Amino acid sequence: MRGIEETSGDGSPVPVGAGGERGQTSRITGRLAFTGAYTVCALASWEILVRGLAIPDYLLPGPWAVFQVVAGRFGLLASHAVVTVQEIVLGFALGAGLGAALAVVVSLVAALRMVLLPTLVALQSIPKVALAPLMVVWLGIGPAPIVAMAALFSFFPVFINTLSGLTKVEPAMVELAQVLRATPWRRFRKIALPYSLPFLFDGMKIAMPLSIVGAVVGEFTSGGRGLGNLILVASSQVNTPLIFASLVAITVVALLLFGAVQVLERLVIPWSVQFRKG
């Protein structure tokens, strides 16, 4: 009875979208090799340029000089990085959590949507960088205004994405819920909420790099510790190699945090990535 359209000759299911494991692996290896070769070439030309033109370190250090600082002052960089990561994670969790929660509330209460949405859009159009000094006035010196900046930057993308997931459930699914005579609460719980999860994660993937911007700007204005502050201190000493080393550290932090969101996405909604492929 099992149809031939979905089974192979021996009755076993045909894997959907099977493209051959080995072909895919070799393609990935090839891409990695290309990226590696490209990176080495770029770094080498940078080094050659700096040495050939005898550019002084305080203007533009070569990759080797930067590497020496990264290796030599690893403890310093790491201790500042830990502070920055803590601020980002806390701020991101606050901002994204608030964004998602508010999206749920706004999607459930139509009246709120009319009031809150224009307000939030108006607030969103304020350049948030300009708010950093205000945060210092309100929250004092120290990690609080930095966390607030990270939260401020991550709130809106998560809010707007989650809201569009919650309110733009496929019409066919809405119709299905109607046929099943589901209560509004069950429709929300069993259809809109899981439906919006990929949107939530898309929002988080936009928000994470932004919250890093927020944290670094916060550190510029409010001092204390952290990589943003380290850059400020290094710049006042015209220690350009240390600035570059801090930038390397921030980039690593950014990549790791973005990767963490992606890992979380795979764990929470494993069906989604596959689903989009189809």
Add this chain to the structure above:
Amino acid sequence: MVPVKLAFPVAADRVQPIIRVHGVGKTFGRSPDAVEALRDVSFDVDEGEFVSLVGPSGCGKSTMLRILAGIIDWDRGEVLVRGEDPRATRLPVGMVFQAPVLLPWRTVLQNILLPLEMAGINHRAHEGRARELVAWVGLAGFEGKRPYELSGGMEQRVALCRALVNDPVLLLADEPFGALDAMTRDRLNLELQRIWMATRKTVVFVTHSIQEAVFLGDRVAVMTGRPGRVFAVVNVGLSRPRELAIQDGREFGRYAAEVRVALEAACAG
């Protein structure tokens, strides 16, 4: 073929029809953009009957089906399902759409159990029934798979299981196999017939395929173009179970021709 005016006289001894549609009209939107989808539609469906609904596209077949499902209003006339207003009734209705509309985050089994969860019924107690249905449509072993791991035909079988899991009084199908290839469609038609013969659910099956309508239906109701109304009803006297091969036979051809003539007449006038 006799174009019947469809208001079946209900004999005193006859069981009350499960579906009673009388003089139903439906207009979407307001003038001047109003679209009259249905005008004076009348038909009855008996308990356990399989009725196919054919008509040109845009004739309001789907609208009629959604009225029966209780998810849209109508403007004029009377619609009763087991004597109740379909919008207000709590009688479970199963519906299969043209797309499977499976929830991608749920496994096959969880998708099938959705109607029970939505009704607030303890679905764990019914898991056995869901598993039976899965096996019945030949998907045993796929209970834990997600929709993206299935083919179109398999997805539509899951949708069929989902429509049947809460033991509905009525199974409504809106061109459920229209998007599938011809071979898959044939096989699913056979399966639907088998399921129908075993459960004797009342089925209203919307299709634009004359073949499919005649093969499956006890009766084929032919609708006119917009505004839709039931133009004729063809009683299909083919014995069951019907094999695919009967479609090549003379008797089948006669019924199909009858439907086609009615359809052409319906479109013309």
